[in-house]
Amino acid sequence: MIEFRGVTKRFPDGTVAVDGLDLTVDAGKVTVFVGPSGCGKTTSLRMINRMIAPTEGTVTVDGRDVMSGDAAELRRGIGYVIQQAGLFPHKTIRDNIATVPLLLGWSRRKARARADELMEVVGLAPEMASRYPAQLSGGQQQRVGVARALAADPPVLLMDEPFSAVDPVVRESLQEELLRLQGELGKTIVFVTHDIDEAVKLGDKVAVFRTGGVLAQYDEPGVLLDRPADGFVDGFVGRDRGYRKLGFLSDELPLVELPTVGVGDPAPEGWSLVVDPDGRPLGWVQGGGSVEEAAVVPGGSLYEVGSGSLRSALDAALSSPSGRGVAVDGDGRVAGALSADDVLRALAASRADEAA
Amino acid sequence: MNALFSWLADPAHWSGSAGIPARLVEHLWYSVLALALGAVVALPIGALVGHGRRGGFLIVGSANGMRALPELGLLTLLVLLMGIGLLPVTLALAVLAIPPLLAGTYSGVRNVDPGAVDAARGMGMREWQVLFKVELPNALPLILGGLRGAALQVIATAAVAAYVSFGGLGRFLIDGLRTRDYPQMAAGAVLVAVLALVVEGLLALLQRAIVSPGLRGGGRRSPTVTVGRPAPAPANPEPVPVREPAGAEP
Amino acid sequence: MVWDWIPRNLGMIGGLLGEHVVLALLPVLIGLVLAVPIGWAAAGNRALRGVLVPAASVLYTIPSLALFIVLPAIIGTRILDPLNVVVALTIYTVALLVRSVADALGAVPSMVVAAATAMGYRPGRRFVSVELPLAVPVLVAGLRVAAVSNISLVSVGALIGVGGLGQLFTDGYQRNFPLEILTGIVMVLLLALVVDGLLVLIGRVSTPWTRVGANA
Missing domain, CATH: 3.10.580.10 (CBS-domain)
Structure with missing residues (x-):
């Protein structure tokens, strides 16, 4: 479980990126932070693994203040996936995935075996193990990014707009893949996106941020579409929300026979x-x-x-x-x-x- | 031309402490010392400033300033002040090696994909690990480019050391000039040029051997990487605006 | 008082400075004029580029002192002729700028070139009024390197008797007089600084569009 308590982030130039955030991320669920650019969603995410330090308030992961203890240790226990994947160009796919296990002191053999296992989990062909990132497509790179984040089996996964740089068809398949993986792994996932469709598709709960770093609404996607808290959320979730909401209702429909x-x-x-x-x-x-x-x-x-x-x-x-x-x-x-x-x-x- | 070849073919010129092999070894020895000294100064500064991603203008400014230092003036001044010896010669040549090494290291580290650096930190690498495991390996092509430029400069200029009565291949140039022995001068010039080209070729091979294959292939990620040119490092190693990690917020 | 040496020799220093400026900058001008068409050809033709750019690099690896000495045999000048220094430095400048010009032209967005062609520019006119101006920033960067390194290299010419301010080094060394050498170093550095600053200024003035929107 991840908790934000009264978290504010003010940058040295005076901009307030996050303003008094109170929010609880449920363990084992996908929580999506969504909002327009400059709304503080990425800053909030980056405060969880202490890539950014809060100015006020506390962020805790499983009850521990992230600011206590060693930042590098904390980060090794939290998976991190970013836009464009951020793969290491000079390392092979296998060695990219093995990064965190090696940082944690696993033997090279064990780390590589784990990497090979994860390539299968995220749907990458084994012969890609010895290739370099520049030889992969954007979608494949992003799969490597996910595998790399999962390598040490962290309970928490942070994903910062991971699919926004790939084309819509690939994005859709990556989203499906993530849902399938989550069904098997049950990680605590915090996912940042600016795409409301992606948010309602992936999130067990969705947090809508407004510009200036204020949380506008935090609800299950069905509720969000059904009852937007205010005009901002209404405008953000968009015109098709009635139709989209159908995605969250399922009912036994009477079927007629079809010759x-x-x-x-x-x-x-x-x-x-x-x-x-x-x-x-x-x-x-x-x-x-x-x-x-x-x-x-x-x-x-x-x-x-x-x-x-x-x-x-x-x-x-x-x-x-x-x-x-x-x-x-x-x-x-x-x-x-x-x-x-x-x-x-x-x-x-x-x-x-x-x-x- | 014939005089040049017969000078080069004369076995007398290939033996003894004033022979071509001895002069060649001297020349290489000063060059290696100067490069090592230059690297000891330039690599840490370039790497640290590049890692901090701040203060680049200082690097650019000082590298350009040092580039303008006239080698002959520096050498004669140091020798007058310190007496003839290996130290002033090495110092003067090292000053020449610093700008390309500094610019190459700085821009190499500075140009590493910010996404990869962010990911490295986010996965729990400590700062020194980010530098040694991610930034420096990715900067290697540009660092080696700087080394090639520096080696070229130093080898070419080491010939000037002969003017202050020092050894190296420059002796043939200076002595030939003094005695109007044209074949000897030409031979010295050719030898220095050939040495520069050979060292350049060897460093190119080294680069091929130690740079990760993931970083080859047209420099899609690092547009400033140039393969095949030792070249004068860019006047302005400040990279073309590197895109900030997308999705970053104020 | 040794410092007297400077005011007593101002005339001589000024003369050497003038010689130095000509020896260093004349090659930059000639080199620029030669490098633009060569670089243009290299930018437009992949195969040509594959020959020209490496060839330019090889030229650049030839040590200056060696070039100063060998040139008379090739172009038939006398060994103490200032022309040797001018020709040698022109070769370096061309070697350096061909690459700059080719890179700069290669970096002009292809959409811009396509748009200019679509509007009816013929290749020659398009080159002068569209591609070349857009290439100015990279070109200026190349010119700065060429000018500064030429200013520093001219002084090596003193070893063959033609070196502008470099003659203060050989003379000071022979007379065991460090102040004269120091004066030469400072003058060379100042000259490099001024020329570099002027080139930056010319670059700015001729590319007003690069300064707008810089804070985006």
């Missing part, structure tokens, strides 16, 4: 869903006659029963050419269909529950 056809089968009039022999969706065809592979129109997104949120259900319905969203089971087989109206009805029901 399917295979390639070469005769199709009825109107839209029909084409599936492969295993029952996985291939796309849609319109009109009667025999189904030809070339006539198949790609389908929309898929809604996975059980794990999907209302957002993905609605998107499945809206993106389907036939207007019927395709629901699939865990194996990717067609489980049924749903419509946008079904989703909206479920939404209304959940509102009623909340009000009750």
